[in-house]
Amino acid sequence: MKIVAIASKGGHWVELLRLRKSFEQHEVVYLSTIDDLRNTVAGYKFYSVEDSSRWNKLRVLTSFISIWRIIFTEKPDVIISTGAAPGLLGMLAGRISGAKTIWIDSIANVDGLSLSGRLANYFVDKVYTQWPELSNSKIDYAGNILL
Numbered sequence: 001m002k003i004v005a006i007a008s009k010g011g012h013w014v015e016l017l018r019l020r021k022s023f024e025q026h027e028v029v030y031l032s033t034i035d036d037l038r039n040t041v042a043g044y045k046f047y048s049v050e051d052s053s054r055w056n057k058l059r060v061l062t063s064f065i066s067i068w069r070i071i072f073t074e075k076p077d078v079i080i081s082t083g084a085a086p087g088l089l090g091m092l093a094g095r096i097s098g099a100k101t102i103w104i105d106s107i108a109n110v111d112g113l114s115l116s117g118r119l120a121n122y123f124v125d126k127v128y129t130q131w132p133e134l135s136n137s138k139i140d141y142a143g144n145i146l147l
Contacts, residue, residue, distance in 0.1 A: 004076040004099075006031045006067075006090040007083060008051060012106060013037060015082040018145040019104075029074050031067070033086055045074075052085045054115070060085065068093045081120075082106060082145075088116040091124050104128045107144050 003026050007016035013032055017040060020028075030041045033051035047070050052063035063086060071079070071093040079094035080102040081087025087103070094101045101124040105117035110131060113121065121127045121138060129135055130144035 001078060002027045002029070002074065002076045004029045004031060004071065004074055004079045004090065004094070006079065006081040006087045008033045008086050009037065011108060012081075012083040012087070013040070015104070015106060015145050016080075017041075019080070019082075029070075029076065031070060031086070031090065049086055052089070054085070060089070064089045064093065068096075071097050071099070078102065080104070083114060084116050088120055091120050095123050100125050102126045102128070104145065105130065105134075107131075109134075113139070 003023055005016055005028055007013045009032060029045045031047045031049065033049060035048040038046040049066040050059060050063050052059040067086060067089045076099050078100045079090050081090055082104045083106050091101045091103060103117060103120040103124045105113050107130040127139045129139050129141055132141045135141035
């Protein structure tokens with residue numbers, strides 16, 4: 001199985017890296033917003049794309065186009081993200097391309113899902129929260145990834 005794992009820099013990337021053991025039996029391609037993060041996944045294919053947010057619509061569009069090209073080229077079976085905007089854009093590109101999509105909302109979102117997580121909840125195959133009290137019929141809790 002081929003997995004594209006996407007996260008923006010910082011805590012989202014740290015959480016994604018905590019999932020690496022889950023990916024060991026699969027081909028994994030990593031994608032993030034800073035090229036220097038390539039060093040943290042040495043030996044794996046890595047792409048960097050421009051970071052984007054809801055405050056810069058043009059950058060969101062250019063980032064989506066870059067992510068779409070990567071997804072189209074790599075043809076993953078599964079796309080997984082721990083956030084934020086690039087992960088959401090990857091989920092959208094994955095959904096369009098027919099890949100299975102999994103969103104894991106950040107542990108930092110204690111009181112509710114992030115904006116990206118709430119949006120992802122409308123179209124991804126599976127959404128996970130890291131807080132049991134935030135789970136419901138559409139959002140699953142299966143533990144947290146920082147312990």
